[in-house]
Amino acid sequence: MAPPLPLVFLLMTAGVFGTEWSVKYNQQEICALKGSTVFMSGTFTHPERLTVTQTFWGIDPVPGVELTDLSKDPVHSGRVEFVIDKQKHFSLKLSDVMKKDEHQFCFRIITNEEKERWLGKPGVQLRVTELHVEAPEEVTEGETADLTCKTTCSLTDPFIWFKNGRPLTTKTIKNNQLHLQTVSSEDAGSYSCAVRGSQHLRSTAHSLKVRCE
Numbered sequence: 001m002a003p004p005l006p007l008v009f010l011l012m013t014a015g016v017f018g019t020e021w022s023v024k025y026n027q028q029e030i031c032a033l034k035g036s037t038v039f040m041s042g043t044f045t046h047p048e049r050l051t052v053t054q055t056f057w058g059i060d061p062v063p064g065v066e067l068t069d070l071s072k073d074p075v076h077s078g079r080v081e082f083v084i085d086k087q088k089h090f091s092l093k094l095s096d097v098m099k100k101d102e103h104q105f106c107f108r109i110i111t112n113e114e115k116e117r118w119l120g121k122p123g124v125q126l127r128v129t130e131l132h133v134e135a136p137e138e139v140t141e142g143e144t145a146d147l148t149c150k151t152t153c154s155l156t157d158p159f160i161w162f163k164n165g166r167p168l169t170t171k172t173i174k175n176n177q178l179h180l181q182t183v184s185s186e187d188a189g190s191y192s193c194a195v196r197g198s199q200h201l202r203s204t205a206h207s208l209k210v211r212c213e
Helices: 007-013
Strands: 022-025 029-033 038-045 052-059 080-084 089-094 104-111 117-129 132-134 138-140 145-150 159-163 172-174 177-180 189-195 206-211
Touching: 022 104, 022 117, 029 038, 038 104, 038 117, 052 080, 089 104, 132 189, 145 159, 145 189, 145 206, 159 172
Parallel strands: 029 117, 138 206
Antiparallel strands: 022 038, 038 089, 052 104, 080 089, 104 117, 132 145, 145 177, 159 189, 172 177, 189 206
């Protein structure tokens, strides 16, 4: 009995054209703000002898079960837009992101040969977060105070802060924190945070009181 072939060799020869298939995503994981619009993109290749007849995106692939086209899914219909060009770049635009959109998104390729299909997995994992201000309820005059814009995943856009609805430009902002140095009565007010480019999607306001000494 011949010894078993190395696994690498078997993978390379499982279908002569197997090595010509590829799907590469520009990001494997995305953190998006609830209510925002998110973009997923990448590139693909396929055996030259095949003609691509259909491409689409789906979520949470299950082995042995054909992926459902997101544009035909009632939950996502009207919120998704697929784009593909001749250079084999593809993208997905998902609008009005919701918490229930937290899935693994995969790109599906259908060709003119029934058995020659490809699924780009693992796909892009989407995490969805809201903004929440974490801060003391009350601070004594002369003390320092830190207000934190909390999220459940890491957003890449810079944070911005608002006091009584107006943007704060004179305070020290570092990452997701607003630092109030030597608090005075003028610092009392209603604070909220947002990320640049999505200022309309602010956190719930947090009221900060300043106690006089």
